[in-house]
Amino acid sequence: MSALTLYQIVSLVLLCAGLYGLTQRRSLVGMLISVELMLNGAGLSMVAAAQLTDFSAVLGQLGTLFVMGLAAAEATLVLAMIVVVARRFKSAKTSDITTLKE
Amino acid sequence: MEVLAKVAFGVYTLVILGGAVLAVSSSSLVRALVGLITTLIGVAGMYLLLATPFMAFMQLLIYVGAVSVLIFFAVMLTHAEKGGDEAGKAPMKTYVYGLAATMTPAALLGWLVMKHPADSMAVPVEVPIKQLGEGLLGSYFLPFELISVILMVAMSGAVLLTWEKRGKK
Numbered sequence: 001m002s003a004l005t006l007y008q009i010v011s012l013v014l015l016c017a018g019l020y021g022l023t024q025r026r027s028l029v030g031m032l033i034s035v036e037l038m039l040n041g042a043g044l045s046m047v048a049a050a051q052l053t054d055f056s057a058v059l060g061q062l063g064t065l066f067v068m069g070l071a072a073a074e075a076t077l078v079l080a081m082i083v084v085v086a087r088r089f090k091s092a093k094t095s096d097i098t099t100l101k102e
Numbered sequence: 103m104e105v106l107a108k109v110a111f112g113v114y115t116l117v118i119l120g121g122a123v124l125a126v127s128s129s130s131l132v133r134a135l136v137g138l139i140t141t142l143i144g145v146a147g148m149y150l151l152l153a154t155p156f157m158a159f160m161q162l163l164i165y166v167g168a169v170s171v172l173i174f175f176a177v178m179l180t181h182a183e184k185g186g187d188e189a190g191k192a193p194m195k196t197y198v199y200g201l202a203a204t205m206t207p208a209a210l211l212g213w214l215v216m217k218h219p220a221d222s223m224a225v226p227v228e229v230p231i232k233q234l235g236e237g238l239l240g241s242y243f244l245p246f247e248l249i250s251v252i253l254m255v256a257m258s259g260a261v262l263l264t265w266e267k268r269g270k271k
Contacts, residue, residue, distance in 0.1 A: 004222030016208045021126035023200035051226035058237040069249040073256035080260035092180035
């Protein structure tokens, strides 16, 4: 098995762990943790593909850097949303916020 | 040297796997966060193995330093329940559907990766950090600026969302 395949399998495992967590978690913070897992898998896969093939290594690394920046922005916004939801519904569980209007 | 790299790869894979399992399955959100941080550090080690020390440093700085602290604040601000937020039993249906939703992309992508392996070099080449800087200020200038705009909008949006008027309580 080539080195690239090994790295891709590791990032696939990260993606699947994140997907499974996203379906299982019943609190918004837990879902955010799962999304971060998936984003990390994507970054690892991109860097591995850029470093281990003839593709431009600079583009791969900068792309992953942009993914990290987007992840930071996403985490900030999700934190604000969770705080708003927790303030309004007194809970951050997905089962408590399923109604549109009361 | 070859053997050492394989050993390091195995160790980092174990760290990533252990962290991911803890992050997904732990009933306490703080423990799940510790699992996430373990995974992030494992991925940083993978970046080091790929001869991209800059990415490993950025991973530690942005993810371990900033994002996990943000998530910790989210745990703190949502009044985490005693005994864990995920302590209750979920219906069996949830597990089955969740496993199906996970296994489908896993099987598909895994089959693709195994069936069509790309030609890969054995030893990655290190790109000097100067080239990365030239890329950021040269060909990829627009995305670089857009990222800063997005970060600015996200930060001010977060402040606006959680704004509370004085005396409203």
